[in-house]
Amino acid sequence: MENNRKIKYLVQGVQTSDGAGVNLNRIIGSPELNMLDPFLLLDEFGSDNPNDYIAGFPPHPHRGFETVTYMINGKFTHKDTAGNEGHLSDGGVQWMTAGKGVIHSEMPEQTEGLVRGFQLWLNLPKEKKMIEPAYHDIQADEIPIVHLQDGQVKIISGEYNSTVGPGKPHTGVLYLDVHLDKKSNISIPVENGWNAFIYVYEGEISANIDVMKGTLAVLEADGSFECESTNDNTKFILVAGDPIREPVARGGPFVMNTKGEVLQAFDDYQSGKFG
Ligand code: MN
Numbered sequence: 001m002e003n004n005r006k007i008k009y010l011v012q013g014v015q016t017s018d019g020a021g022v023n024l025n026r027i028i029g030s031p032e033l034n035m036l037d038p039f040l041l042l043d044e045f046g047s048d049n050p051n052d053y054i055a056g057f058p059p060h061p062h063r064g065f066e067t068v069t070y071m072i073n074g075k076f077t078h079k080d081t082a083g084n085e086g087h088l089s090d091g092g093v094q095w096m097t098a099g100k101g102v103i104h105s106e107m108p109e110q111t112e113g114l115v116r117g118f119q120l121w122l123n124l125p126k127e128k129k130m131i132e133p134a135y136h137d138i139q140a141d142e143i144p145i146v147h148l149q150d151g152q153v154k155i156i157s158g159e160y161n162s163t164v165g166p167g168k169p170h171t172g173v174l175y176l177d178v179h180l181d182k183k184s185n186i187s188i189p190v191e192n193g194w195n196a197f198i199y200v201y202e203g204e205i206s207a208n209i210d211v212m213k214g215t216l217a218v219l220e221a222d223g224s225f226e227c228e229s230t231n232d233n234t235k236f237i238l239v240a241g242d243p244i245r246e247p248v249a250r251g252g253p254f255v256m257n258t259k260g261e262v263l264q265a266f267d268d269y270q271s272g273k274f275g
Pocket of ligand 1: 057060062067104106
């Protein structure tokens with residue numbers, strides 16, 4: 001167990017509202033955990049009440065980072081000023097590189113009574129903040145699954161057990177969705193030096209600390225993450241990334257290196273330079 005990446009601390013999200021009044025749980029990007037380099041924000045949206053999300057996220061801009069939206073349940077339609085339009089359904093991922101700037105809308109839709117998913121903001125390094133915007137949908141059947149004796153691991157980005165996911169980040173990112181059907185153990189290798197977290201969205205796990213449903217655990221910097229599920233239906237995401245280690249200046253939907261660059265982004269947006 002020498003090579004064990006322990007849990008450093010736990011974070012509870014805060015209930016907030018964004019877009020046109022979508023109720024969500026903000027787990028990264030809140031006063032408790034402002035960021036975990038290179039991750040700027042993690043929102044969980046999940047409700048069986050359409051009023052919580054149906055107004056969606058009408059057109060709004062972004063510059064300087066990538067958004068990765070994982071729809072566990074529900075449908076999702078995206079349109080942007082780069083001319084992209086995409087439709088995701090249950091289990092799919094939308095990977096958008098805002099780069100120098102897009103205006104987009106993100107509209108969730110109910111399937112079988114439930115909308116549930118995550119949006120992660122992944123920072124871009126200085127030399128890539130002003131690249132051309134890009135966008136791709138990853139449908140559920142394009143996400144490889146490694147089957148375990150008592151569960152499965154979906155690989156959205158990076159590698160697990162020699163299987164590589166379809167995500168194409170501009171920096172190193174591992175993004176796994178782990179399901180454990182019985183009380184069982186798993187060991188997940190993570191690059192040394194990468195910042196990593198897990199977020200338990202069903203059931204609970206036990207490592208050096210117990211992690212209940214609805215809790216994020218920030219992990220130490222080195223080694224594999226080992227844990228045990230303590231019930232028969234445990235699901236968590238494990239996300240890790242190569243830290244960028246640059247100054248971060250945030251202004252709403254823009255994330256740059258300096259305050260001046262953020263003000264420039266507001267200027268460019270207001271003068272119609274986002275297309
Ligand atoms: Mn957005």
